[in-house]
Amino acid sequence: MAGSSKNREDTKTRLMEAAGEVFAQYGYRASTVRQICQRARTNLGSVNYHFRDKKGLYAAIFGQSLKLALTRYPPDLGLTDRATPEEKLRAYIHSLLLRLMGEGLPAWHGKLLAQEIAEPSGAIDEVMEYSIRPLYTYLAAIVREMTNEEKPAGGEESDRTFLTAFSIVGQCLHHHIGRHMIEALRPRGFDPTRIEQITDHITCFSLGGIRALTAQAPSEQGGLNS
Amino acid sequence: MAGSSKNREDTKTRLMEAAGEVFAQYGYRASTVRQICQRARTNLGSVNYHFRDKKGLYAAIFGQSLKLALTRYPPDLGLTDRATPEEKLRAYIHSLLLRLMGEGLPAWHGKLLAQEIAEPSGAIDEVMEYSIRPLYTYLAAIVREMTNEEKPAGGEESDRTFLTAFSIVGQCLHHHIGRHMIEALRPRGFDPTRIEQITDHITCFSLGGIRALTAQAPSEQGGLNS
DNA sequence: GTTAGTTTGAAACCATTGTTTCAAACACAT
DNA sequence: ATGTGTTTGAAACAATGGTTTCAAACTAAC
Numbered sequence: 001m002a003g004s005s006k007n008r009e010d011t012k013t014r015l016m017e018a019a020g021e022v023f024a025q026y027g028y029r030a031s032t033v034r035q036i037c038q039r040a041r042t043n044l045g046s047v048n049y050h051f052r053d054k055k056g057l058y059a060a061i062f063g064q065s066l067k068l069a070l071t072r073y074p075p076d077l078g079l080t081d082r083a084t085p086e087e088k089l090r091a092y093i094h095s096l097l098l099r100l101m102g103e104g105l106p107a108w109h110g111k112l113l114a115q116e117i118a119e120p121s122g123a124i125d126e127v128m129e130y131s132i133r134p135l136y137t138y139l140a141a142i143v144r145e146m147t148n149e150e151k152p153a154g155g156e157e158s159d160r161t162f163l164t165a166f167s168i169v170g171q172c173l174h175h176h177i178g179r180h181m182i183e184a185l186r187p188r189g190f191d192p193t194r195i196e197q198i199t200d201h202i203t204c205f206s207l208g209g210i211r212a213l214t215a216q217a218p219s220e221q222g223g224l225n226s
Numbered sequence: 227m228a229g230s231s232k233n234r235e236d237t238k239t240r241l242m243e244a245a246g247e248v249f250a251q252y253g254y255r256a257s258t259v260r261q262i263c264q265r266a267r268t269n270l271g272s273v274n275y276h277f278r279d280k281k282g283l284y285a286a287i288f289g290q291s292l293k294l295a296l297t298r299y300p301p302d303l304g305l306t307d308r309a310t311p312e313e314k315l316r317a318y319i320h321s322l323l324l325r326l327m328g329e330g331l332p333a334w335h336g337k338l339l340a341q342e343i344a345e346p347s348g349a350i351d352e353v354m355e356y357s358i359r360p361l362y363t364y365l366a367a368i369v370r371e372m373t374n375e376e377k378p379a380g381g382e383e384s385d386r387t388f389l390t391a392f393s394i395v396g397q398c399l400h401h402h403i404g405r406h407m408i409e410a411l412r413p414r415g416f417d418p419t420r421i422e423q424i425t426d427h428i429t430c431f432s433l434g435g436i437r438a439l440t441a442q443a444p445s446e447q448g449g450l451n452s
Numbered sequence: 453g454t455t456a457g458t459t460t461g462a463a464a465c466c467a468t469t470g471t472t473t474c475a476a477a478c479a480c481a482t
Numbered sequence: 483a484t485g486t487g488t489t490t491g492a493a494a495c496a497a498t499g500g501t502t503t504c505a506a507a508c509t510a511a512c
Binding site: 034 | 468469470471472473474
């Protein structure tokens with residue numbers, strides 16, 4: 001029960017900080033344990049001691065960042081339940097973009113998730129069930145509110161709702177996944193309001209998209225028509 | 227000048243076929259030369275002989291698939307110049323989805339491009355300039371047709387046009403990049419009409435989005451950016 | 453058949469990277 | 483101060499993967 005004072009926490013903490021940065025930026029596979037240790041100013045033995053192996057380190061980071069992201073950037077961003085669906089959609093998009101394009105610890109989760117979507121690490125089986133699916137079902141509910149669609153009984157969303165949610169998430173994710181391309185295609189200096197601009201764009205674009213879909217095939221429950 | 231008959235072409239061809247499949251599926255970095263050789267029923271020496279190294283093999287594949295994709299799936303999909311912008315947009319989306327979700331050789335290019343966007347291989351410097359940028363400028367022109375925006379003089383599209391093009395491409399790419407997630411989230415058997423369904427969805431959604439953006443900040447000199 | 457150039461197969465080489473090991477350094481209770 | 487359990491540092495190990503090498507196999511011309 002000895003040796004549990006400052007320095008142990010120090011090394012473990014430094015390791016997690018370094019690992020978060022590196023995993024978020026390069027993804028699980030492309031990150032190396034040595035790279036992380038170097039950044040944390042420690043060595044391989046510490047990883048083995050504190051986290052057993054690379055997978056263990058990754059899992060620890062993922063779990064921690066998931067918890068943190070849910071408190072710092074909840075999907076509703078602190079809206080009340082009586083907010084309009086439009087407000088909820090904007091909050092959702094904003095929250096997702098903050099997690100994808102933000103800096104530092106609270107943004108790790110989004111970036112890790114994006115990496116998992118593009119190339120599942122295999123280090124955590126529950127990623128899909130406990131991280132991705134909830135995000136989708138929550139978004140699907142917002143969409144259904146706007147299209148006046150019934151909540152399907154079996155839990156399976158309609159194809160239209162699913163594709164719509166996919167369109168919205170796809171737009172957001174692309175701004176992270178394609179960041180190298182964006183930089184090359186259209187270099188721009190650092191702009192702290194950029195995330196808001198993109199939020200406005202995707203929100204407006206998606207609301208228009210949803211309206212168009214609803215007009216094209218109105219919901220059976222007597223949706224509005226053009 | 228000898229030995230240039232059947233078997234040489236055979237091995238080289240088999241190598242390129244195998245490499246195309248593997249690179250398109252796993253990306254440059256995650257693919258291994260040994261994996262490719264095994265699939266091509268040859269060995270490492272052949273790669274060194276015919277293509278010098280992994281980069282050379284990749285570059286050969288990329289160039290070939292680019293040429294093929296442009297003839298098989300041109301961005302206008304054979305539309306006449308007098309087609310409406312809406313028709314052109316649908317053709318563009320359809321073409322992109324075919325290249326991303328299709329099977330076999332003609333679909334290599336889209337998948338390779340998606341991988342390059344997500345994680346530039348560094349094996350080809352010209353990817354951005356000669357493969358990605360043209361796709362964007364073409365799409366931007368379609369968008370401008372619909373928003374009645376002037377073609378900007380300096381070649382720099384307006385931010386609104388850029389973000390719109392990005393929203394459209396992002397939706398399409400997501401259906402490829404997130405394919406593992408889709409399968410886990412919503413498993414579905416093989417459906418040959420799926421690409422058409424998604425094309426319809428993204429087209430309708432995006433047309434609605436463009437209308438909404440135009441309504442919000444009408445006509446020329448795009449509205450709300452800094 | 454001989455010969456010269458081409459192509460292939462097998463092995464080795466070398467750098468990278470995840471993992472393990474173990475002794476030294478350390479912290480703390482006694 | 484001593485002893486005990488904890489933590490760290492350095493090295494070694496094993497597996498993977500890109501690259502190189504070179505002799506054997508092959509092809510075509512003579």
